[in-house]
Amino acid sequence: MQQTPLLISRLLDRGARVAPEEEIVTATASGTRRRTYRDSRDRASQLAHALAGAGIGIGDRVATLMWNGDRHVEAYHAIASMGAVLHPLNHRIASEDLEYVIHSTGDRVILVDADLLPALEKLAGRIPSVEHVVIATEEGFEGWRTDLPNPVDYEAFIQGKPTVYAWPDLDENAPLGLCHTSGTTGKPKGCLYTHRSQYLNTVAISMTDVFGLSATDSVCGIVPMSHCMGWGIPWAAMMLGFKLVLPHRFMESRRLAALMASEEVTFAVGVPTIWEELRAVIEDDRSAFDFSKAKRFACGGAAPPIALIRWYLDELGVEMIQGYGLTESSALAAFARGVMKRSHRSLNADEHCANAAKSGAAVPGVDAEMWTRISIRCRTMERARERCCFVDHGSLTATTGIRVRTASTTAGCGRVTSR
Secondary structure, X not given: OOOOOOOOHHHHXXXXXXXXXXXXXXXXOOEEEEEEHHHHHHHHHHHHXXXXXXXXXXXXXXXXXXXXXXXXXXXXXXXXXXXXXEEEOOOOOOHHHHHHHHHHHOOOEEEEEHHHHHHHHOOOOOOOOOOEEEEEOOOOXXXXXXXXXXXXXXXXXXXXXXXXXXXXXXXXXXEEEEEEEOOOOOOOEEEEEEHHHHHHHHHHXXXXXXXXXXXXXXXXXXXXXXXXXXXXXXXXXXXXXXXXEEOOOOOOHHHHHHHHHHOOOOEEEEOHHHHHHHHHHHHHOOOOOOOOOXXXXXXXXXXXXXXXXXXXXXXXXXXXXXXXXXXXXXXXXXXXXXXXXXXXXXXXXXXXXXXHOOOOEEOOOXXXXXEOOOEEEEEEEEEEOOEEEEEEEEEEEOOEEEEEEOOOEEEEEEEOOOO
């Protein structure tokens, strides 16, 4: 048997090969923008060439401050595949925390959506590692100006570059990306992901018993791509070649519902507030949106109420899948579905929803250890470039806890709910 490193680049070109004409749909001010997977792959190669021309090489950090959209997908593809370290930034964190994560990571280039440029403008002169800022212009933001270093329009940056890039052969344990968790005491904590961890997580979440993703799906990625790599949905999209629907900054409930209905979304990922607001919009006018194609919605970030799970099942025939994960666990660590195994096939609707509200089972490839303590101290171990880095997450108080071991990380975290 040949030994092939588990590099994310081996997955990301696949969608363009098997489904070159399938669409990546991005919401815009006037409607939608559509790109094929072939176009996206070609543009990712152009972006990689442009970044290389700007001095970016293997191991260099490149940040994104972008909404969920087609250009962000291209950035995921290019930065990770060329061996640089992808660093998605969360625009919702405080300005001083944004400065901290950029400075501590040593980002050399930042790709930013034009409407989010003011968040970076506040940091002008305070992020010395940043050498270039690439601005993705959208409708209504064509006249942007900035004092940030070496600003250039995204389209001008990639224009004329070759559409083929020879992705390098790397060690599968080489760093791929860096995400910061803000749900901790003190400053945001960084967690470095390897190619191996993201490769395995991508394959795991796509399995039939987890999210059940397929090339035949139309998937709406609502979870920000700065949050645990968008729960792995961008990687899975480029691997499988399903239709990918992205709301960009247009997160108002009616606009989101219309987008999902018109693009015949079959699967989507979001937090409970998204699904609560979507339910309210549908209940307000049941004839306005056709969700007959929807099959499964995944919910994470907090436990969805059983009543919410039951409403989607009864009213739309949609299965609500609960996911549990951590920034430190390479995204998804555990999941719960109404029917988790063969013996659950005869469950009634009440039992189905009760199952989905539980913590569920560990994702294949993840080991979980449960315990009960009064107070715990949470630490994250990250192995990167042959060294171990321990990040202290402070003291927590909890009734139960879970320690998760994935292919590349070991994390411990208190969980306040006891189920």
